[in-house]
Amino acid sequence: MAYNFKEVMNRPDRLASGHRMCAGCGAPIAVRAVLKAIKPEDHAVICSATCCLEVSTCMYPYTSWKDSFIHSAFENAGATICGVEAAHRALSAKGKVPENYKFIAFGGDGGTYDIGFQSLSGAMERNQDMVYVCYDNEAYMNTGIQRSSGTPKYADTTTSATGKNSAGKTQNRKDLTEVIAAHHVPYAAQTTFIGNLKDLYEKSEKAIYTPGAAFLNVLAPCPRGWRYEGEDIMEVCKMAVETCFWPLYEVENDVWKVNYEPKNKRPIEDFLKLQGRFKHLFKKGNEDLIAEIQRDVDHRWELLLKKAK
Amino acid sequence: MAISERLSGNEAVSFAIKQINPDVVAAFPITPSTEIPQFISQYIANGEMTTVYVPVESEHSSMSACVGAQAAGARSMTATSSCGLAYMFEMLYIAASNRLPITMACVNRALSGPININNDHSDSMGARDAGWIQIYAENAQEAYDNFIQCVRIGEHKDVHLPVMACQDGFITSHAVERMELIETDKVKAFVGEYNPEKYLLNPDEILAVGTYDTPQYYMEHKKAQTEAMKNARQVIKDIAKEFETISGRKYDMIEEYRMEDAEYAMVIIGSSAGTAKEAIDELRTAGVKAGLIKVRVFRPFPLEEIAAALKGVKAVAIMDKTDSFSAAGGPLGAEVKAAIYGKVDGLVAANYIYGLGGRDVRVEHIKLVFDEIAELVKSGKQPETYKYLAIRE
Ligand SMILES: Cc1ncc(C[n+]2csc(CCOP(=O)(O)OP(=O)(O)O)c2C)c(N)n1
Ligand code: SF4
Ligand SMILES: [Mg+2]
Numbered sequence: 001m002a003y004n005f006k007e008v009m010n011r012p013d014r015l016a017s018g019h020r021m022c023a024g025c026g027a028p029i030a031v032r033a034v035l036k037a038i039k040p041e042d043h044a045v046i047c048s049a050t051c052c053l054e055v056s057t058c059m060y061p062y063t064s065w066k067d068s069f070i071h072s073a074f075e076n077a078g079a080t081i082c083g084v085e086a087a088h089r090a091l092s093a094k095g096k097v098p099e100n101y102k103f104i105a106f107g108g109d110g111g112t113y114d115i116g117f118q119s120l121s122g123a124m125e126r127n128q129d130m131v132y133v134c135y136d137n138e139a140y141m142n143t144g145i146q147r148s149s150g151t152p153k154y155a156d157t158t159t160s161a162t163g164k165n166s167a168g169k170t171q172n173r174k175d176l177t178e179v180i181a182a183h184h185v186p187y188a189a190q191t192t193f194i195g196n197l198k199d200l201y202e203k204s205e206k207a208i209y210t211p212g213a214a215f216l217n218v219l220a221p222c223p224r225g226w227r228y229e230g231e232d233i234m235e236v237c238k239m240a241v242e243t244c245f246w247p248l249y250e251v252e253n254d255v256w257k258v259n260y261e262p263k264n265k266r267p268i269e270d271f272l273k274l275q276g277r278f279k280h281l282f283k284k285g286n287e288d289l290i291a292e293i294q295r296d297v298d299h300r301w302e303l304l305l306k307k308a309k
Numbered sequence: 310m311a312i313s314e315r316l317s318g319n320e321a322v323s324f325a326i327k328q329i330n331p332d333v334v335a336a337f338p339i340t341p342s343t344e345i346p347q348f349i350s351q352y353i354a355n356g357e358m359t360t361v362y363v364p365v366e367s368e369h370s371s372m373s374a375c376v377g378a379q380a381a382g383a384r385s386m387t388a389t390s391s392c393g394l395a396y397m398f399e400m401l402y403i404a405a406s407n408r409l410p411i412t413m414a415c416v417n418r419a420l421s422g423p424i425n426i427n428n429d430h431s432d433s434m435g436a437r438d439a440g441w442i443q444i445y446a447e448n449a450q451e452a453y454d455n456f457i458q459c460v461r462i463g464e465h466k467d468v469h470l471p472v473m474a475c476q477d478g479f480i481t482s483h484a485v486e487r488m489e490l491i492e493t494d495k496v497k498a499f500v501g502e503y504n505p506e507k508y509l510l511n512p513d514e515i516l517a518v519g520t521y522d523t524p525q526y527y528m529e530h531k532k533a534q535t536e537a538m539k540n541a542r543q544v545i546k547d548i549a550k551e552f553e554t555i556s557g558r559k560y561d562m563i564e565e566y567r568m569e570d571a572e573y574a575m576v577i578i579g580s581s582a583g584t585a586k587e588a589i590d591e592l593r594t595a596g597v598k599a600g601l602i603k604v605r606v607f608r609p610f611p612l613e614e615i616a617a618a619l620k621g622v623k624a625v626a627i628m629d630k631t632d633s634f635s636a637a638g639g640p641l642g643a644e645v646k647a648a649i650y651g652k653v654d655g656l657v658a659a660n661y662i663y664g665l666g667g668r669d670v671r672v673e674h675i676k677l678v679f680d681e682i683a684e685l686v687k688s689g690k691q692p693e694t695y696k697y698l699a700i701r702e
Contacts, residue, residue: 043510043512045381045509045510047377054521055521058517058519058520058521059520059521059523060520060521060522060523060526061520061526062520063515063517063520065515065517066515067515068509068510068511068515068516068517068518069509069515069516069517069518070376070377070380070509070517070518070519071518071519071520071521072373072376072377072400072403072407072518072519073373073399073400073403075369076369076370076373076400078370079335079365079369079370079371079373079374079377080373080374080376080377081377082363082365082370082374082377083333083335083363083373083374083375083376083377083378083379083380083381083385084377084378084380084381084509084510085377086333086335086361086363086374086377086378086383087332087333087361087377087378087379087381087382087383087385087509087510088381088510089361090332090333090359090360090361090378090383091332091381091382091383091510093359096382097382097510097511097512098512101510118366118367118369118370119366119367119369119370119373121366122365122366122367122370125366126363126364126365128363
């Protein structure tokens with residue numbers, strides 16, 4: 001179905017306002033947009049890993065979730081939602097619960113790339129009918145901006161500090177979307193907030209309505225951790241895509257497709273300079289570090305284009 | 310007519326699971342409980358069960374999937390041992406505090422390290438404060454009977470807690486015994502349908518499970534959890550009575566063996582109770598007034614039953630098949646001593662650590678313990694705080 005921005009935005013939100021996330025946070029934008037893709041008549045059970053999203057949306061005795069919701073721990077959203085899905089298979093076969101349920105797990109990059117990786121990999125390999133959404137803000141924000149394996153090289157975090165002897169994180173960023181695609185799940189995609197959120201919506205709809213396991217990796221900036229002004233979020237996301245730092249692509253039944261190829265690929269500085277976490281890279285003498293990041297972005301982009309040929 | 314069979318403990322529990330046909334099983338292999346998910350997989354393949362089996366990639370995920378499934382409204386089960394149980398540790402607390410009556414077949418095995426696949430109780434005893442009901446079996450018959458009762462106990466409206474049905478690895482899980490199975494229709498009628506009041510898949514009422522708890526509420530939630538554990542005492546007794554009507558077999562919090570006039574007693578858990586009964590029969594023939602208290606239910610702890618059973622006893626040996634490394638003995642030792650404090654006067658209480666990592670426990674070892682506690686009474690000496698039984702120096 002063609003994307004109708006107005007129609008979609010007019011659907012009732014499945015995450016209430018009044019949650020406790022920071023103003024300008026990417027996470028609730030991602031969650032709202034993904035949940036808009038559930039047909040209003042369908043039921044859902046939502047799971048969240050322990051993270052900023054979880055602590056701010058389900059403070060007892062309140063819940064911001066308009067669907068049934070479960071949080072169990074940090075590293076197991078994949079397994080927890082699979083338990084719910086298994087229960088649904090058992091109970092709907094007995095006619096005890098309606099058929100039209102959707103199962104969606106959210107996790108931060110820490111709960112997805114790192115500690116929850118095993119549980120996620122298991123869920124993907126079992127190909128259970130669920131969607132796992134990583135809202136990737138490239139660090140452990142809830143515990144105070146520590147590095148994760150999704151943190152880009154040379155980012156300043158509280159456990160990859162910059163100083164006289166350090167230019168921030170020394171390791172490369174893991175390409176989780178590719179790792180999940182290697183599970184040969186029916187659908188894996190990477191997206192962020194661009195324009196009227198069409199890309200995010202369409203990928204969410206595909207993920208939710210493709211039978212079997214699906215994975216969405218949504219770059220969801222965090223103004224505190226990335227150190228930019230909250231209102232600049234759309235610009236930051238745009239530059240992530242225009243520089244090819246965060247390409248928009250999807251892998252559907254093992255067919256790789258790049259959804260957007262910038263006509264004029266922007267230099268990586270255009271993404272880096274918007275954020276305080278990369279400020280040190282613009283000091284005199286660090287030009288080679290930026291050049292290295294550029295080489296890495298170019299290299300990954302070339303590899304992706306080859307896969308999508 | 311009950312069905313007479315020759316089965317191992319693992320076979321018996323798997324058969325109980327088949328009869329109950331739960332909605333969901335999520336499990337991961339580890340010796341000596343591995344056979345249980347294997348049997349279930351085969352039963353499902355044969356069309357003998359309709360359970361949804363989740364072949365998870367770890368025990369952390371088996372317990373996580375059980376948490377998700379049970380919260381969703383499904384009767385859920387798992388099986389594990391040793392390192393597998395340790396790997397679930399975080400999730401055990403979450404299952405209990407979310408008040409999810411998951412049933413676990415726990416086949417007791419020593420915890421690493423050093424790595425050892427044989428029996429002791431270090432795994433489930435390590436999880437004794439996780440908020441799970443724990444019921445221990447002496448043999449395959451009890452493993453089967455307990456498992457069926459555990460489902461009812463956990464799901465009871467005054468309880469809503471997860472339950473571990475424990476049996477000793479290899480000694481019980483792999484040894485084939487003559488036993489009686491109950492007809493499937495009777496088992497099904499006994500456990501009944503699982504119809505929780507609150508569940509995620511209820512389209513008429515949304516539910517939030519596992520929410521963030523502030524200091525304002527956390528303690529009240531813990532109080533409710535401890536009350537549920539207290540309630541479990543009566544529920545366990547009531548369900549045992551009901552179970553007797555379909556099986557003819559009696560169960561309670563503890564089992565007393567020749568305790569009526571006992572002067573010397575032993576408190577023990579699990580399969581070694583069988584060995585101890587044999588030793589006690591021999592001692593009785595020799596004129597020693599020996600008796601046994603077998604702790605069937607360790608959580609909730611049967612403190613009143615134990616104190617009452619020890620009234621009039623001169624000395625008791627409390628046998629721990631694990632060390633808590635408190636340098637003060639094992640968990641059963643500590644809790645039995647706490648149970649008798651101020652209730653039983655002048656009782657000499659000795660704590661033994663025995664049978665670790667599959668170390669054989671024989672009739673002569675048990676008799677030696679009775680000799681030692683009788684000697685303490687005679688000499689008027691106090692026992693060592695705790696000691697290892699039959700250890701090579
Ligand atoms: C087993 C375990 N280890 C550590 C933590 C502490 N912890 C809670 S949330 C979190 C970081 C979450 O980071 P991420 O998944 O990226 O989500 P974000 O908060 O950044 O949105 C950490 C380290 C925990 N709750 N459980
Ligand atoms: S710290 Fe960052 S991720 Fe967490 S709520 Fe605030 S903006 Fe969002
Ligand atoms: Mg994060």
